[in-house]
Amino acid sequence: MLFGAFLNVLNIFLYILLSLLVVYFIRHFTFTLNRAFKSQELLYLGIENQKLPTVTILVPAHNEEKVIADALTALLKQDYPRALFKIIPLNDRSTDRTREIIDQFTAQHPDQIFPFHRTTGKPGKSAALKDISSSITSEIIIVFDADYIPAPKLLRNLVAPFVDPEVGAVMGRVVPLNTAKNVLTRILDLERSAGYQVDQQARMNMNLLPQYGGTVGGIRTSALHAVDGFDPSILAEDTDITVKMFLNGWSVVYQNSCECYEEVPENWEIRIKQISRWSRGHNQVLFKQFKVLLQHDQLRFMEKLDAMLLLCIYVMGPMTFIAWGIAQVVYYSGNTESSLLASNLIAFLAFSCLGNFALFFEIGTAAFLDGYRKRIRLLPLGVMFFFVSLTTVTKVLFKQIWEDTILKKELVWDKTVRFRSETPKDGT
């Protein structure tokens, strides 16, 4: 009797999880269809004669000696009036040559570069951004991670959407620089392609919620202050800002043409750390904002649904894991047909979520739109990457619940290691 009731509960739970997976599947299938077959709207690209706003470019850096010089050199070459922008490298207690390199650049460009060397306070990107943002007076803040190399026109294109007073944040497209290094970087390139070319752009086309990604992106300073700025306790400050903007009536714009190059992890150790940080930060925002989002009564149903699905994305990994386990228990209870169908469905939906939760047809379509051809054939390898992501995000969720809820442990920022080898001697 009791065992029967237990099995019924398991069955119900299994089908709830399956329904959630189906919702994600439909969401991403719709995004893919939108990008594959709908003609593209080129919003903001034609704006040229607007009054250019004043811009502060922030470059958070912690032990970035391998890459910081490239980033600063590229930023100094921006096609933007000198008087209207300044660069603030945010050196967060680096122990390598980062400070020295920044100071060399500052000496050569004293009217353009204003370094901020942090030696105290909570470490981490969010905390550093929080510290500096309260003193910024320019109209727009643009954030670039230290490994990014922006093209000369990028700044001008990124600020264009701010001509619309409702726009609170703008996000550009991130393109991997070291794609040809190994299989991992090639798969990550495909994954990024899906995330931006299909996912972000489709959300933009469908008036949903494109995500501000914390780099290659701009924020309206007044909007940032209105939503209470960066939260130093959150690892994914970008997701937090996106949701706060959204909840306060500001819109986030995605600009697919604003491409900027970055380094993707070249080995699994770094990749795991990266997923863990994203996943943990994302879940933090989920726990913090989900209730507020649910109770908000001034958002459209589709906007709210998209935002909730966006926040829950890293919880779906563990849920998939659990669903697979339950399907097996149900199998032993004698319900073979239902269990086999459920497990097939889980496998299909879960396997669809290759890599960082992008569906295989989403990746295929993105690669196709980007003009890749032979590279698409790497797609089946994604199944192995899927298992790494699945196990990692599952581990992270349980660790997070244990450390945040039980141990009340303070979070430590774990930066991504860089692989670039060339370091220019100075800022010339």
Next chain:
Amino acid sequence: MELKHYSLEERLVEPFRSIQWISLSRAKVVLSLIFLLVFDLSWWFLSETVLDFWAQILLYFTQITHNTWTIQTGYWPNHLHPLILLPKVIVPILAPSRAIWWSFAFATISLWFLTGQIRLSLLPLRSFTRFILFLIWIALACFAISPLAFRHSIEEWSKIYFLASYGFIFFYSAIWTIGVLWMPIATGAKIRITLLLILYELIGTPILFFLSTLVLQYSSLLLLPVFALAFAPLIQLGWFVSFYSLALSNGSVRNKENQF
């Protein structure tokens, strides 16, 4: 700052108005539906026919029947440890007396630790192995707790297992239709790869089924859920994704209008 205020009508109507439906022409939609119908029906019909054909071959070669399977393997966990009669001993009650159970328990625990030694560049292999071990442990637990485990007949299971492999034909063909047929890919490539996919479903799937049944016959039924729940669907989908990526890599036109 000022918040946007939406009226009740806006909130009710806007979600539906804002969905930008895909601008496929009516002819393409009708053709897609016909394709889906014909494809699904023919695959379903073929799968039934092929199932019978392969089942005959399988039974001829392996001589598997429900009774022979049960007698030969003897792995039905209906003989629990005699200590079940002692009320205060908890663990032995749950432990089956069959050596095969203990072998699997020790083997999988050892494998878990061994996979920790796999170098990090092969991390996907470690993750995949541990995922399979996770499924085997659930199997072991169910096997130990429930004397009713594996009460299905092998014939019944075989049929469901085989049909389940064809269970997602609709998904396959939907993605195939939208993702491949209407993409600007060379027509010859579309035909070639569609035929390849059908060929795999007719031959590859039965072979997969045949091999997994053989493995089960000569190892243990403990592996059955691992095949049924993990390997079969993943291998099937793996092939499908391979064909899909092969088809997309034959694109002839770069659609610049849609890129940005």
